[in-house]
Amino acid sequence: MPSERLLPEHVAIIMDGNGRWAKSRRYPRFYGHVRGVARVKQIVTASRQIGIKALTLYAFSTENWKRPEQELNVLWALLKKYLRREIASMKKNGIRLRVIGELARLPGDARQELGRAIEELSCGKDMELTFALSYGARAEITHAVRAIAEACASGAMKSDQIQESTVEKYLSTSYLGEWSNVDLLIRTSGEKRLSNYLLWQCSYAEFDFPETLWPDYSVEEFKKSLENFKNRNRRFGGV
Numbered sequence: 234m235p236s237e238r239l240l241p242e243h244v245a246i247i248m249d250g251n252g253r254w255a256k257s258r259r260y261p262r263f264y265g266h267v268r269g270v271a272r273v274k275q276i277v278t279a280s281r282q283i284g285i286k287a288l289t290l291y292a293f294s295t296e297n298w299k300r301p302e303q304e305l306n307v308l309w310a311l312l313k314k315y316l317r318r319e320i321a322s323m324k325k326n327g328i329r330l331r332v333i334g335e336l337a338r339l340p341g342d343a344r345q346e347l348g349r350a351i352e353e354l355s356c357g358k359d360m361e362l363t364f365a366l367s368y369g370a371r372a373e374i375t376h377a378v379r380a381i382a383e384a385c386a387s388g389a390m391k392s393d394q395i396q397e398s399t400v401e402k403y404l405s406t407s408y409l410g411e412w413s414n415v416d417l418l419i420r421t422s423g424e425k426r427l428s429n430y431l432l433w434q435c436s437y438a439e440f441d442f443p444e445t446l447w448p449d450y451s452v453e454e455f456k457k458s459l460e461n462f463k464n465r466n467r468r469f470g471g472v
């Protein structure tokens with residue numbers, strides 16, 4: 234396990250490859266999502282045990298609304314089931330849950346279940362778990378720009394007062410405070426792109442792109458990703 238000092242505080246994961254995992258085994262796509270959810274549980278538990286402060290999981294992008302309705306329905310059903318099943322153990326483990334994204338687009342029952350889980354876990358102090366759902370970084374930044382423009386127009390803020398820290402306060406991850414910058418971004422399945430994920434927050438993130446498809450991404454491999462991070466030389470523009 235990496236030493237305490239070199240552990241990333243904020244890990245963000247693009248959980249990709251469920252469909253290809255299913256296809257390679259001649260299963261329907263939805264079964265890839267079923268197996269993917271089992272991995273979510275393991276990686277969340279491991280992150281908490283390892284001592285990661287913030288874990289942000291890309292579960293559904295604004296672009297994923299293009300998928301067939303049948304697949305979307307499976308995803309919302311799995312989300313509800315996951316929340317119902319895991320809430321007690323997450324609570325016991327001191328996990329706090331939040332959600333970022335355009336939640337208003339989610340079906341009512343999924344939103345309700347999320348609200349219940351967020352409320353139930355609101356006392357968690359040991360790890361910030363965030364699900365990015367119907368999330369897109371461009372939409373997030375656009376929303377922040379609009380809110381800042383409104384504050385300026387109303388006279389509550391002057392444009393020359395806008396700092397990077399001001400923008401950060403208007404992003405959906407503002408509750409993470411000092412941890413809002415991603416230290417390590419992991420995308421499984423070998424794809425090497427951000428797909429509209431945490432563009433601002435990943436400005437100085439280290440990237441790891443394991444070839445493994447998400448349903449096969451084990452805790453051992455996750456620990457390997459953390460080991461890789463340990464060997465990075467993060468200069469932040471210095472020498």
Ligand code: IPE
Pocket residue numbers: 248249250251252253254292293294297308422
């Ligand atoms: C990621 O797996 C899960 C979601 C986007 C919800 P995919 O469904 O994108 O799997 P691939 O990329 O088709 O293999």
Ligand code: IPE
Pocket residue numbers: 247248249250291292293294296297424426428
């Ligand atoms: C990104 O994966 C979103 C999630 C993993 C939730 P996609 O599979 O949707 O992204 P693209 O289409 O490969 O860019």
Ligand code: MG
Pocket residue numbers: 249250251
């Ligand atoms: Mg994909």
